[in-house]
Amino acid sequence: MKSRLAPDDAKALLQASINGELPDERGRFGPFGGRYVPETLVPAFERLEAGVREYLHDADFQKEYRRELREWVGRPTALSHAPRLSKRWGTEVWLKREDLAHTGAHKINNAIGQALLAKRLGAKRVIAETGAGQHGVASAAACARVGLPCSVYMGAVDIERQAPNVDRMHRLGAEVVTVETGDKTLRAAIDEALRKWVTDPSGIYYLLGSAVGAHPYPYLVRELQSVIGTEARQQMIDQAGGLPDVAFACVGGGSNAIGLFYPLLGDDIELIGVEAGGTGDGLGQNAATLATGTPGVLQGSYTIILQDDDGQVQETHSISAGLDYSGVGPEHALLQATGRVKYVAASDDESLAALEELCETEGILTALETSHAYAAARKWSQENPGKRVLIGNSGRGDKDMPTLTKYPVRIRTDASA
Numbered sequence: 001m002k003s004r005l006a007p008d009d010a011k012a013l014l015q016a017s018i019n020g021e022l023p024d025e026r027g028r029f030g031p032f033g034g035r036y037v038p039e040t041l042v043p044a045f046e047r048l049e050a051g052v053r054e055y056l057h058d059a060d061f062q063k064e065y066r067r068e069l070r071e072w073v074g075r076p077t078a079l080s081h082a083p084r085l086s087k088r089w090g091t092e093v094w095l096k097r098e099d100l101a102h103t104g105a106h107k108i109n110n111a112i113g114q115a116l117l118a119k120r121l122g123a124k125r126v127i128a129e130t131g132a133g134q135h136g137v138a139s140a141a142a143c144a145r146v147g148l149p150c151s152v153y154m155g156a157v158d159i160e161r162q163a164p165n166v167d168r169m170h171r172l173g174a175e176v177v178t179v180e181t182g183d184k185t186l187r188a189a190i191d192e193a194l195r196k197w198v199t200d201p202s203g204i205y206y207l208l209g210s211a212v213g214a215h216p217y218p219y220l221v222r223e224l225q226s227v228i229g230t231e232a233r234q235q236m237i238d239q240a241g242g243l244p245d246v247a248f249a250c251v252g253g254g255s256n257a258i259g260l261f262y263p264l265l266g267d268d269i270e271l272i273g274v275e276a277g278g279t280g281d282g283l284g285q286n287a288a289t290l291a292t293g294t295p296g297v298l299q300g301s302y303t304i305i306l307q308d309d310d311g312q313v314q315e316t317h318s319i320s321a322g323l324d325y326s327g328v329g330p331e332h333a334l335l336q337a338t339g340r341v342k343y344v345a346a347s348d349d350e351s352l353a354a355l356e357e358l359c360e361t362e363g364i365l366t367a368l369e370t371s372h373a374y375a376a377a378r379k380w381s382q383e384n385p386g387k388r389v390l391i392g393n394s395g396r397g398d399k400d401m402p403t404l405t406k407y408p409v410r411i412r413t414d415a416s417a
């Protein structure tokens with residue numbers, strides 16, 4: 001079931017990846033990725049691909065993007081040593097603080113980059129999809145910043161679940177479009193946004209929120225999020241005196257993880273992606289795509305997905321809305337197949353416990369998504385005492401208070417422990 005590559009192929013593909021040669025000209029990361037879209041969408045994707053080629057690495061564009069990251073997003077984000085957590089775990093723990101970025105998570109790095117690209121391409125309107133609402137909020141903010149109208153497609157079920165974020169998007173000037181089709185959640189919202197894009201591929205820019213979907217999105221989002229790993233790598237050298245032994249990041253679609261991992265691929269650092277283990281191993285009980293899924297096509301990309309024996313895509317469960325997705329970015333599928341990155345799952349309960357521990361020891365309320373990375377890092381630390389650990393702290397947990405309120409804090413008897 002796990003896709004495996006012949007050892008020589010794996011080695012060559014990993015080297016190509018480290019050299020920056022992937023995706024190839026067909027948008028493929030080895031066997032994964034590509035562009036499996038209906039004929040009607042091909043012109044829109046080709047236009048976008050040409051735009052990415054022309055502008056993304058253009059000096060003027062990069063100058064503007066870097067300035068926005070610095071002045072508006074608040075980069076570089078801090079790298080924090082976590083002394084009390086380190087003492088508990090027996091490892092030396094460092095946190096890359098994407099929670100300190102504007103709007104509270106890494107998603108803004110991608111949103112502002114694509115909003116600037118939309119401007120360059122002469123788009124008159126931006127559309128975006130959102131599940132939990134975090135990407136919708138980041139898109140709304142980025143579009144306000146560059147002066148483009150923004151419509152966010154959101155499933156009716158999610159609109160109900162994420163009312164505060166719907167209000168935030170409205171206040172940031174975006175229109176929120178209710179999606180009543182399909183599963184009425186993220187997957188349906190993406191399908192609906194794509195349908196809208198077809199109606200006016202040159203006037204509309206589709207701002208996708210993770211390193212998923214058809215080429216060039218997985219590439220574009222990786223390039224915009226790699227600022228996380230590039231900064232963290234240098235900060236580790238400057239502040240910790242050397243690179244970490246291991247780096248952890250949570251994986252939903254995989255954008256914060258690829259952003260952290262990609263600049264570290266060529267280093268002697270163990271890389272571990274952490275998916276949502278939910279309430280158990282059964283289909284529908286988790287969103288552990290790479291840990292338990294099989295190859296297939298989802299939303300334009302050949303990758304690993306959660307499907308039953310008939311190829312029917314499965315519903316997922318996670319306590320964190322941002323990890324609740326039945327696919328994953330194709331580059332992660334390749335990195336797993338080459339053996340370079342390991343993917344594990346952390347359960348709802350383990351993640352809640354880790355979130356609580358981080359709050360108590362370091363005064364950081366992390367996002368429920370992010371807490372999965374802590375849960376796995378905690379376990380790893382028990383088996384690897386004395387090692388240096390880097391954790392991608394993808395976002396802050398204020399947005400999760402409605403969920404967290406349902407789980408009362410344990411009464412503590414010893415505050416110094």
Ligand SMILES: *Cc1c(COP(=O)(O)O)cnc(C)c1O
Binds near residue numbers: 107252257
């Ligand atoms: C959306 C989100 C994620 C999951 O998305 P990726 O594309 O996998 O990074 C993780 N952490 C936070 C805080 C998020 O908002």
